[in-house]
Amino acid sequence: xxxxxxxxxxxxxxxxxxxxxxxxxxxxxxxxxxxxxxxxxxxxxxxxxxxxxxxxxxxxxxxxxxxxxxxxxxxxxxxxxxxxxxxxxxxxxxxxxxxxxxxxxxxxxxxxx
Amino acid sequence: xxxxxxxxxxxxxxxxxxxxxxxxxxxxxxxxxxxxxxxxxxxxxxxxxxxxxxxxxxxxxxxxxxxxxxxxxxxxxxxxxxxxxxxxxxxxxxxxxxxxxxxxxxxxxxxxx
Numbered sequence: 001x002x003x004x005x006x007x008x009x010x011x012x013x014x015x016x017x018x019x020x021x022x023x024x025x026x027x028x029x030x031x032x033x034x035x036x037x038x039x040x041x042x043x044x045x046x047x048x049x050x051x052x053x054x055x056x057x058x059x060x061x062x063x064x065x066x067x068x069x070x071x072x073x074x075x076x077x078x079x080x081x082x083x084x085x086x087x088x089x090x091x092x093x094x095x096x097x098x099x100x101x102x103x104x105x106x107x108x109x110x111x112x113x
Numbered sequence: 114x115x116x117x118x119x120x121x122x123x124x125x126x127x128x129x130x131x132x133x134x135x136x137x138x139x140x141x142x143x144x145x146x147x148x149x150x151x152x153x154x155x156x157x158x159x160x161x162x163x164x165x166x167x168x169x170x171x172x173x174x175x176x177x178x179x180x181x182x183x184x185x186x187x188x189x190x191x192x193x194x195x196x197x198x199x200x201x202x203x204x205x206x207x208x209x210x211x212x213x214x215x216x217x218x219x220x221x222x223x224x225x226x
Contacts, residue, residue: 032212043203043217051212100158
């Protein structure tokens with residue numbers, strides 16, 4: 001079946017430093033790849049998605065490139081802020097008739113001033 | 114208004130008793146989903162409704178039921194709660210189609226004692 005593996009957390013950073021959360025996936029189909037973010041007390045919300053191989057998605061200073069050859073979709077941000085503290089989920093969708101997402105474990109990121 | 118609401122936020126249940134969780138959305142989405150999230154595990158898709166058609170995942174087929182009396186509401190029903198059902202339950206909705214964004218509620222935390 002489909003699977004997503006991402007960096008184990010927690011990840012602790014200082015403001016202004018860079019963040020990388022690794023994500024790799026396995027599927028025999030052609031996925032759309034997503035990054036979702038979950039803030040405390042809220043449900044996961046879409047950060048961005050990339051439907052096509054070798055394209056980049058970005059939002060709020062975060063970015064990730066859909067690398068089909070490496071089956072990776074690593075999340076990066078050059079300079080994090082305290083407000084970026086959250087759980088980040090990598091996910092994929094391959095179903096042709098409905099969109100049930102396959103999620104990774106999630107990576108808790110804590111940014112301190 | 115991209116809102117998915119779940120009630121209640123916290124629920125306490127006794128072993129062997131039934132549990133009913135409620136979800137509503139105001140976006141006129143045709144598809145609604147239920148996910149289960151346990152600590153140190155990825156969110157797991159339990160079932161989804163496309164319009165009035167219920168699709169349950171094979172490995173949780175007998176453990177969960179659901180109903181969708183109208184487009185806006187969807188429930189998750191556990192006939193006889195066991196300790197293993199303690200988890201966060203996330204409801205989501207979307208329009209049908211691969212690559213479409215899922216919108217999540219804040220979740221219901223179920224504790225079975």
